[in-house]
Each structure stands twice: as structure tokens, then as C-alpha cells.
Amino acid sequence: MKKWLMLLLTVLFAFTLAACTATDSSGDGDSDETETENEDNSGETNEDTSGDDVTTLNLNNGQNPTSLDPPKGFDSASWNVLNNLMEGLTRLGKEHTPEAATAEDWKVSEDGTVYTFMIRDNAKWSNGDDVTAGDFVYAWKRLLDPETASPAAFLGYFIKGGEAFNKGEGSKEDVMVEAVSEKELKVTLEAPTGFFTHVISNPAFFPINESVATENPEWFAEADSFVGNGPFNLAEYNKDKDMLLKKNENYWDAETVTLEQVHFAMVDDTNTEYQLFESGDLDVSEIPSEMSEELIDSDAVSITEQAGTYFYRFNVTEEPFQNEKIRKAFALAVDQQEIVEYVTKNKEQPAYGFVSYGFQDPSGNDFREQNGNMLETDPEKAKQLLEEGMKEEGYDELPEVTLTYNTSESHKAIAEALQQKFKTVLDVEIGLExxxxxVFLQDQKDLKHQLSRSSFLADYGDPINFLESFTSDSVMNRTGWSNDEYDQLIADAKAESSDEKRWELMYEAEKILFEEMPIFPVHFYNHVFLNKDNVSDIIRHPVGYLELKWASKE
Incomplete structure (x- = not known):
């Protein structure tokens, strides 16, 4: 059904089996390319300063990257750029599975807890320096350093000593990442993790040139100082306007890269983006929702899977959403099917749980199908719960509610649909902001919103990545919600060596999440783009990374 994840989990299972006997894993592969937070302004093509004709792919990044510092740019706007400027030990291939990248080979211990990576002799930084094991040690410990305050730090908790260091309960020296030699990296995990090579393909695990970063801690902020190790270099960076990437001749696999330049505009309006596509200033565009019926079946449209969920967060520390019944009333009033049919109109699947489709358990059952619908539209039940919740709180009138979303025409359309639904079903007037x-993201982290839109794109191919976002201490929680039983289930699932038991724990955790309803889902994501007919092999991985290494433009 979801072929990419079936293949992925087959491969991950193979990795798990291989851990029983010390194994070598390698592969120079071809490859293809969302909560993470996933958001979508001139579209003019940059000219090469030499005056020669160059092959330039013109894309829209929607907005300025949050950061090009790998542990801090933890969102799709940053990943789109970072994944093409830099590279980790592994890289997702065209079939969305981990392949050898900066590491040409690796070995796994018999108990599955120790990985030894061999870094390519010809792995170079864009300034000509060798990429070393020490660069990975420096980067990964910085990811986990509490002073870095990385929103992606939790991904490093698979590494022995990583969580303790990040939480101030251990030292940097206790993090079990070691440079055995200049080109050999040894990593010890807390428990066998069959999908670890998938986890470390995430941009949060990209290396950082230690000597460059030591000399200039803001090395990532400007094009002139940026040093990467990926298929492209950062040539120009005009914040909030555009950026230009040029082919990195020092990249170990430079001969595979056919594009000479990539120009990213930053246009946060889909209608404007489409106009730039029509005028030839962009090679790729999303479809404006009002044009979906006209364009969705066009030969120029590509639709691919994406592991992620569009959802809303309740702030359970603010009235009236401290009350579980009131939260459920709002959630049950939502008609997900109506939204995907009449508002977004991009052939998304309505979401009635948080974990998306495409993850198979050890028995071959899809997680979403096996755990069933966690909520369903029920106007009458919604009205009843609202009445009961207001009575519990002593409300004669519901406190004022404001729904907040970040600037985007598509977010606005969904917000307005919800506003109308809450009025129709619950007779509640809500404000929109x-x-x-x-600003939106920081306010959400600071729990300044009552009700706010969100998106989650999987960082790696396992359901635990969805569910770990809502543990009490997760920086991705952003609801104020806390449940000890839920926290324990997630901790147990991460430590569980039996795959069957691990999935049972995850099923139970998702049920608790929806029993208390700090969130409600709207739809699962997919990738829908219009592409010029002379453009090919732009890969969008289900976990949200844009891949241009194999892209071409004739």
C-alpha cells in the first residue's frame, strides 16, 4: 500500500537481523528525496557572474530557513537547503532507504549496540579540508549540548550518554561517540536500534568543520563563511529574499551532480508561486487550492507519499482548554474529510490518528489501520461534551478563543474552515490570528497560543518518532500536556528489544494521547507539485528532505 515504507521497514528489519552477527553495510547508491515543523520572495533566475550559460534549477523555499546551523535548522524550510549543502554518514537513496554517503562502509556489533563507520578518504569540506571523524564527534556532542538548545537533541538520545548530557545529568565525555582515528567513528547506543542508519541521515546529524566553527561560531550565517560537505555550495544568501547554490566540486560524488546552480526564491504565497511558475521564473510550484480541481490531474503534477501530519495543538495550560471535555468537543466538531475535499483539495488522506499510514508492524499490519480511528467527526457528541465541560468549569459563557496560524494562504483557508465549523456545530465564535x-514558532514554544496549527514530518522511518513528540519533556510537545503513563510507554518502547512488544507499547501510547486530546489531526501529508517538463529526478523523501543530488534540467 505504501511501498516506500514497506521497503524501508524491510531494510530496517534486515539491519536488525544483521546486528546478530557483526556485519558490513555499504552502498554507493543513487537516491531520491516535512517535526518537525513544515512550512512552505522574487523568483528571478540568478545569472552566473562569468557570463557563461549555466544550468540553474529555480525553486521556491517559501520562507527563510530558520537556521543553516544543522542542529538548529529543524524544519523543512531549513532542510530543503541543508540537505543539499551538507551530508551525513548516510544519505537516503532514491528508494528512501539509507545508503553510504560520507561513510563508505560501517560495521555493527553482534548485540546491535556498537556502530563503527569508515569515512571516505575523498570526503572533503567545500574549503578543501578533510572530513574527519572528529568533525562528527564535535557536531553530535554539540547537538546534545544543552547550551546549544537544539530542538533536534532528542534524536541523539539513542546514543549512550546522550540524553543524560542533554538534560544536565551527565557530561560531554560520557557521550559514547569516539574518533577511533581520523577516518573511523565509533558510536555506542543505549539499546539495539535497527533504524539507526536512517536516524543519522537527518540533517541534525550532519558534521561540522570543527576548526572553522571554532574560529567563527557564526560560520553558517553568511554565504562567504559557510562551509559544507554536500553536493552544493552556498554561493549567495539574501535573507528573506533568495539564495543561490552552486555545484560543489569538492564533493566526493561530484560527478553524479548534473545541476550547476540551484536558485531558491522565498515566496510565502502559493498563488504568487504559481504565477512565477507560469511565467517561467520557477521550475516547480505547489498548486493553489482554488485551482486544484483544474490542475491536480495534469501530466505536470507529481504526487508522492510523505510521512507527516497536519494538526492543531491545544494549550492545556490556558482556558478553556485545560478541560479535557472542551478539548474533545472542539476535536469532534472537525470534519477532516470535508477539509481535504473542499479546502486543501490536494488528494490528502483525512487524519483520524496521529501516526500516518505506511508503517508496518512485525505482523505486516499497517500501524494506522491496526490502531484504528482515534477520533471521528461527531457533532452531537461534540455539543454534549462542550456543555459538560463548561458545567465542570462553572462557565456560563465560554472564554474567548483565538486560533493562531503562521502566515500562509493554505493555513488561512483551513483556519477559516475550522472557524466556521466551530460556529456551526458548537455555536462558538473564535478569533483568527x-x-x-x-514569531509564530517561538510563541508556540512559549505556550502563548490557545489553539494553534502545527505540522509534523517524520525525522526517520519509525512510529516512535511521531509519538515521542508528546512526552512531558519533549521540546516538540508545545501543548503543556503531561502524562506519566504516556511517558513511561514511550521510554519502554525505546528500550524494548522485542519488536512485537515495542509496537504494542506504541499502539497503547497513541490511544492515551487521544483519550486526553491535547491535539487534533486534520490530514496526512503528501507531496503535490507541478514540474516543468524539462526537469526530472527531484526527490522528495517521505520524511521531508528535498534531494537535488540527482536532479536534472534539460
Whole structure:
């Protein structure tokens, strides 16, 4: 059904079996390319300063990257750029599975807890320096350093000593990442983790040139100082306007890269983006929702799977959403099917749980199908729960509610649909507020919103990645919700060596999440783009990374 994840989990299972006997894993592969938070302004093509004709792919990044510092740029706007400027030990291939990248080979211990990576002799930084094991040690410990305050730090908790260091309960020296030699990296995990090579393909695990970063801690902020190790270099960076990437001749696999330049515009309006596509200033565009019926079946459209969920967060520390019944009333009033049919119109699947389709358990059952619908539209039940919740709180009138979303026409359309639904079903008037992305995100982290839109794109191919976002201490929680039983289930699932038991724990955790309803889902994501007919092999991985290594433009 979801072929990419079936293949992925087959491969991951093979890795798990291989851990029983010390194994070598390698592969120079071809490859293809969302909560993470996933958001979508001139579209003019940059000219090469030499005056020669160059092959330039013109894309829209939607907005300025949050950061090009790998542990801090933890969102799709940053990943789109970072994944093409840099590279980890592994890289997702065209079939969305981990392949050898900066590491040409690796070995796994018999108990599955120790990985030894061999870094390519010809792995170079864009300034000509060798990429070393020490660069990975430096980067990964910085990811986990509490002073870095990385939203992606939790991904490093698979590494022995990583969580303790990040939480101030251990030292940097206790993090079990070691440079055995200049080109050999040894990593010890807390428990066998069959999908670890998938986890470390995430941009949060990209290396950092230690000597460059030591000399200039803001090395990532400007094009002139940026040093990467990926298929492209950062040539120009005009914040909030555009950026230009040029082919990195020092990249170990430079001969595979056919594009000479990639120009990213930053247009946060889909209608404007489409106009730039029509005028030839962009090679790729999303489809404006009002044009979906006209364009969705066009030969120029590509639709691919994406592991992620569009959802809303309740702030359970603010009235009236401290009350579970009131939260459920709002959630049950939502008609997900109506939204995907009449508002987004991009052939998304309505979401009635948080974990998306495409993850198979050891018995071959899809997680979403096996755990069933966690909620369903029920106007009458919604009205009843609202009445009961207000009575519990002593409300004669519901406190004022504001729904907040970050600036985007598509987010606005969904917000307006919800506003109308809450009025129709619950007879509740809510206000709408939109803010610029960085302000929105910080306010959400600071629990300044009552009800706010969100998106989650999987960081690696396992359901635990969805569910770990809502543990009490997760920086991805952003609801104020806390449940000890839920926290324990997630901790147990991460430590569980039996795959069957691990999945049972995850099924139970998702049920608790929806029993208390700190969130409600709207739809599962997919990738829907219009592409010029002379453009090919732009890969969008289900976990949200844009891949241009194999892209071409004739």
C-alpha cells in the first residue's frame, strides 16, 4: 500500500537481523528525496557572474530557513537547503532507504549496540579540508549540548550518554561517540536500534568543520563563511529574499551532480508561486487550492507519499482548554474529510490518528489501520461534551478563543474552515490570528497560543518518532500536556528489544494521547507539485528532505 515504507521497514528489519552477527553495510547508491515543523520572495533566475550559460534549477523555499546551523535548522524550510549543502554518514537513496554517503562502509556489533563507520578518504569540506571523524564527534556532542538548545537533541538520545548530557545529568565525555582515528567513528547506543542508519541521515546529524566553527561560531550565517560537505555550495544568501547554490566540486560524488546552480526564491504565497511558475521564473510550484480541481490531474503534477501530519495543538495550560471535555468537543466538531475535499483539495488522506499510514508492524499490519480511528467527526457528541465541560468549569459563557496560524494562504483557508465549523456545530465564535513563521514558532514554544496549527514530518522511518513528540519533556510537545503513563510507554518502547512488544507499547501510547486530546489531526501529508517538463529526478523523501543530488534540467 505504501511501498516506500514497506521497503524501508524491510531494510530496517534486515539491519536488525544483521546486528546478530557483526556485519558490513555499504552502498554507493543513487537516491531520491516535512517535526518537525513544515512550512512552505522574487523568483528571478540568478545569472552566473562569468557570463557563461549555466544550468540553474529555480525553486521556491517559501520562507527563510530558520537556521543553516544543522542542529538548529529543524524544519523543512531549513532542510530543503541543508540537505543539499551538507551530508551525513548516510544519505537516503532514491528508494528512501539509507545508503553510504560520507561513510563508505560501517560495521555493527553482534548485540546491535556498537556502530563503527569508515569515512571516505575523498570526503572533503567545500574549503578543501578533510572530513574527519572528529568533525562528527564535535557536531553530535554539540547537538546534545544543552547550551546549544537544539530542538533536534532528542534524536541523539539513542546514543549512550546522550540524553543524560542533554538534560544536565551527565557530561560531554560520557557521550559514547569516539574518533577511533581520523577516518573511523565509533558510536555506542543505549539499546539495539535497527533504524539507526536512517536516524543519522537527518540533517541534525550532519558534521561540522570543527576548526572553522571554532574560529567563527557564526560560520553558517553568511554565504562567504559557510562551509559544507554536500553536493552544493552556498554561493549567495539574501535573507528573506533568495539564495543561490552552486555545484560543489569538492564533493566526493561530484560527478553524479548534473545541476550547476540551484536558485531558491522565498515566496510565502502559493498563488504568487504559481504565477512565477507560469511565467517561467520557477521550475516547480505547489498548486493553489482554488485551482486544484483544474490542475491536480495534469501530466505536470507529481504526487508522492510523505510521512507527516497536519494538526492543531491545544494549550492545556490556558482556558478553556485545560478541560479535557472542551478539548474533545472542539476535536469532534472537525470534519477532516470535508477539509481535504473542499479546502486543501490536494488528494490528502483525512487524519483520524496521529501516526500516518505506511508503517508496518512485525505482523505486516499497517500501524494506522491496526490502531484504528482515534477520533471521528461527531457533532452531537461534540455539543454534549462542550456543555459538560463548561458545567465542570462553572462557565456560563465560554472564554474567548483565538486560533493562531503562521502566515500562509493554505493555513488561512483551513483556519477559516475550522472557524466556521466551530460556529456551526458548537455555536462558538473564535478569533483568527496569523503571524510570521519565526514569531509564530517561538510563541508556540512559549505556550502563548490557545489553539494553534502545527505540522509534523517524520525525522526517520519509525512510529516512535511521531509519538515521542508528546512526552512531558519533549521540546516538540508545545501543548503543556503531561502524562506519566504516556511517558513511561514511550521510554519502554525505546528500550524494548522485542519488536512485537515495542509496537504494542506504541499502539497503547497513541490511544492515551487521544483519550486526553491535547491535539487534533486534520490530514496526512503528501507531496503535490507541478514540474516543468524539462526537469526530472527531484526527490522528495517521505520524511521531508528535498534531494537535488540527482536532479536534472534539460
Amino acid at each position: 496569523n503571524t510570521e513563521w519565526n
